[in-house]
Amino acid sequence: MADARLQRLQLEMEREATDLVALLPGANLTYLSGLSFHLMERPVVALIPRVGLPALVLPDLEAAKLTASRIPFIPFPYGEDETSRSGAFLAMVKRMKVGALKVAVEYRRMRVLELRLLEKAAPQMTTGEADPLLARLRMIKGPAESDAMREATRIAERAFEQTLPAIRPGVSELEIAAELTLQTLRSGSDSELPFAPIVASGPNAALPHALPGERRLQAGDLVIVDWGAAHRGYISDLTRTVAIGTVSDELILVYETVRRANQAGREASRPGATAGEVDAAARAVIVAAGYGERFIHRTGHGLGLEAHEEPFIREGSDVRLEPGMTYTVEPGIYLTGVGGVRIEDDVLITAGGAESLSVYPRELRVISG
């Protein structure tokens, strides 16, 4: 019970009068316990009380994993039939005295499957949102966490460097994505990558979340490459945009605008500033260049055990930046039917300002046709 993260969680629960927190397999449960489960058809649910030992409903065949947990759990294992499963939920709910309490659940993780099982076992319970509470804990990274992210960034940068020879006219987006995945693993990433790389060329680059396709690179394209690596579960998330042969003057101008917006966002990053101010700094550069309407997303998102977490760097956010926060700065401009540019770095707020964990050059690299 001396575990620091559990203590901090229970302290936060005390402060905001939350009696119970329910966690599913995912980043929050991993953060708290070190345990990794996949979110599948067999539910796994932890209940953490404000005081005392947490409980965990889990399938029999996962029960042996509990020995690897950093914190003790009262286990409620169940077998392959539904009666056994609902029995385990009932036993846990009884032991944890859920009754008519409000249980804080992960809105972005808990599924209707687990919600209905909990409600069936404890018909009087009500639910609140656990995400902000856990986000507050996870948002401030300790030195071991930011070191892991720095290493994840190094791995990603090495992988991109090794992939560059494959980025040339005639090669398809899918081929480049496969090569980048290969090189990310070879460069030492955890075997579970944070996300599949985006490689979007020519007009496809106008879609911020394009999936790589059969399109082959050709002269005149800008190519957006958005990829990441993981180290001890902590991830990096970078984007660079390269030119194939000679691209139009407008695309060059767009590129330089995004590059300056990225720089402005990084430079606005410091303790005491708000997330909204970082967004505004990057956005102002793009608006001044006349492309405000083409910057169709927020400037960035927090980064850690998850690829998208708090703090979100969006217009008007009054979240105050503190040392230990890590997030992306990734302005972009998207011209439908023509192309797009995004440049993304990972920033760590430090006592004196900010460190860009990613240092890969941001100047436009032109790959000769």
Added chain:
Amino acid sequence: MADARLQRLQLEMEREATDLVALLPGANLTYLSGLSFHLMERPVVALIPRVGLPALVLPDLEAAKLTASRIPFIPFPYGEDETSRSGAFLAMVKRMKVGALKVAVEYRRMRVLELRLLEKAAPQMTTGEADPLLARLRMIKGPAESDAMREATRIAERAFEQTLPAIRPGVSELEIAAELTLQTLRSGSDSELPFAPIVASGPNAALPHALPGERRLQAGDLVIVDWGAAHRGYISDLTRTVAIGTVSDELILVYETVRRANQAGREASRPGATAGEVDAAARAVIVAAGYGERFIHRTGHGLGLEAHEEPFIREGSDVRLEPGMTYTVEPGIYLTGVGGVRIEDDVLITAGGAESLSVYPRELRVISG
């Protein structure tokens, strides 16, 4: 509106008097529309009515993807602020006349995030379970689907063959997992693998869902390797167990028992049999050998766009097998502290019986120490 899958879904909705089905990013939405979104903090929800055009709430920055949809959607895009988002939900719910209707939602996909947004927009609505309805549609694969799965199996088998030289004493589970991932991509898998490989050696092999770790292979180990590939979104899921040097007589006996159980499960697979009969056939072999208590999971699960889908091959299931169904046969025996064996193949029910999509040899391969 002439799309066959949408028509079949709406026909099924008619049959079971379901007015509305809500779908989130994932296999069901991809099956229906061809669209792929990531399940992230920005919700995407489709509402499919029993008659007429479906609707889709989605972030502005994903709206361009709609042009790639196989079926038309009435779009309700939203911006980066919460008012815009709840406005989009409200507009969709009004247009689709949700009112006090029962909406069938994906229990294993919809999160509390989307559920609460829908409930806020339509406070009178109630929810039912959409999973069984969609499972019925997706469970029967057409020729293009089973061809894609056959190819995904070939890719996985090639990858394992290429990885074998790395499976030797002194190499860690993590190193083998990374090599297998590399080789799976190099063998032509989709860049998004269905799951990260399991490599579990020695005592770790007694945990069915072990994550690869730092442990290095040594003589006397059995090593379970569970991996898969994807082709056009359709996946394969295989397991083979190999021996390092001389292993104990008991482990040899256990291996042969599992091999015969796997064979029995495949041979019991044919149209008209139940999923429970396939489970029973495999289980009987293990029970007869005295290891019934050590076969701690079901015999298999359906396979397709997802790694775990209907039909589940479990004790007592009365789901009748039909041509076009695809599932794994993967009996195992797990001896805590000692080791384990699992042998997994992918089976397709045909008109005349069953085809094992995977053909990789099942005899115990002994890698000399």
